[in-house]
């Protein structure tokens with residue numbers, strides 16, 4: 084039986100912690116005096132996004148590298164940061180891991196020969212605009228071109244930077260018709276842009292239309308809203324989402340500091356609505372290319388009821404070289420996680436292969452040698468173990 088008085092104390096503590104965090108947020112900088120009601124209103128957060136260079140420079144002292152690039156940013160990858168997420172930046176730390184994800188830098192203007200605007204070759208697997216059909220039984224359905232904030236390494240920057248702000252994709256009916264006609268498709272992943280930026284009615288409509296297709300078994304949503312705009316995860320939205328099970332949500336978090344009291348509350352609401360939650364992280368230089376940081380992130384995710392799902396090697400998107408880290412570093416991080424923390428906390432490290440090759444797992448090698456009779460394995464501590472193959476495999480018939 085739960086101890087009610089302990090649970091109450093914990094709730095009181097959580098409320099107090101949340102209130103303190105909110106007070107800290109709304110008393111900062113230009114948002115001083117904003118009411119908690121406004122601060123917790125996702126429409127207010129969107130209306131007050133930092134979207135211009137002037138707004139950014141009024142709020143934070145930019146480094147020369149940042150100053151140079153924000154001038155160009157308006158012509159390239161869109162600039163957008165919600166006040167909530169902006170307040171997670173340590174204003175005095177030029178190498179703040181939150182800052183590196185959303186404030187443009189001069190390095191973005193340098194493109195390497197191997198970089199592409201469409202690094203994963205999505206356009207070449209797109210039978211209908213906004214549908215990517217690469218794997219046999221599932222499709223990616225790009226329902227909007229907008230996001231709450233813009234990540235500097237976005238794989239779909241070609242799309243979100245030219246956002247027309249459509250709510251339904253202009254080809255929505257053709258997209259749904261394609262899915263209906265392709266009976267091999269059993270899994271639809273809604274992405275964009277960010278699907279949870281749509282209003283409740285539109286989300287309801289899209290999910291309802293997809294659920295009417297008999298061969299669709301599962302629905303998934305890829306979103307960074309619980310991290311950029313946790314205020315959007317309202318009880319009303321959760322009531323809509325839970326009508327369409329089995330529905331899975333993949334969030335996108337890169338650093339443990341993104342998992343605030345607010346985001347934890349939003350994720351709790353989604354989990355309480357029966358939605359299995361997974362996280363996708365991108366391995367980014369100066370953000371999370373460190374085993375201590377990554378371990379803290381995956382452990383904190385589990386505390387938010389989110390299973391670490393993928394760790395992506397950064398895609399070869401134009402202007403991302405300064406944010407990429409080596410594959411050797413990624414493997415080192417995976418070695419530092421496996422065995423050293425809960426198995427549930429271990430994501431699959433993958434490279435989404437250039438030009439449409441799809442996700443390819445990258446694993447540390449725990450096999451020392453292997454023949455028909457035995458395999459020699461190395462455990463997480465570096466100790467060697469032998470495991471015999473079944474003897475009947477070696478009997479000649």
Ligand code: SF4
Nearest residue numbers: 230233234237276307
């Ligand atoms: S939230 Fe996703 S789609 Fe939007 S900018 Fe970030 S990575 Fe790109």
